[in-house]
Amino acid sequence: MNEIIGIVFIIMGLVFDFLGCLGLVRLPDVYNRLQASTKSVTLGTCSILFGLFLFKGFTAAGIKALLCIVFIILTSPVSAHALARGAHKSGVKLWKKSVCDKYEEDK
């Protein structure tokens, strides 16, 4: 029973991962790509790791998978924020149909 629920979690994570990578290819701008891919790939990989935890139970590998989930949720937004700030400071232009740029106004 645990293995069936684990496979369901893994397939759900794969759907999120695949859609995030599709957004990485398809969207027109650095910021749009960052927005689409970082959040959904983080959630998808967390779901895959939770599926691994359901397979393994409370063994060493399962608890390491839970630790990995906490680590990813803490670090992935930090790195995405740093990348967006670096891209904006290095002078990457926004897409020409973008509506507003609050970070430029606040400077």
Place this chain on the structure above:
Amino acid sequence: MKRLRWLIGLVTIIAIFAIIIFYPLPSLLEWQSPLLKHCFFVLFFAATFCFWRILKGPTPADRAVAIDILGILVLGFCAILGIPTGRDWYIDIGIAWALQSFISTLALAKYLEGRNFDE
């Protein structure tokens, strides 16, 4: 022209999914359930998108974003490989990879801002 490009992309993605689901893929390991093998190849197909963005990306920021995403995807590879082999050290490799990916992404972001690494 735009609709033609949409149609070509959709047909390509559906064809690759049909190959992954119906074609007898090489079994490198003793997979516990056959679904897990297809899951592994779907993740591999998602990773090729990241490689394509790394090769093509017009600005350096695109490549940095793609490298960041690839570092998180490798953790998913390690998690899926840990199930059929029954070896626990794959998840250790995943933890180490996530750590070095985070630090290298921060270093790349500092490089994009135009600062030195030791500021």
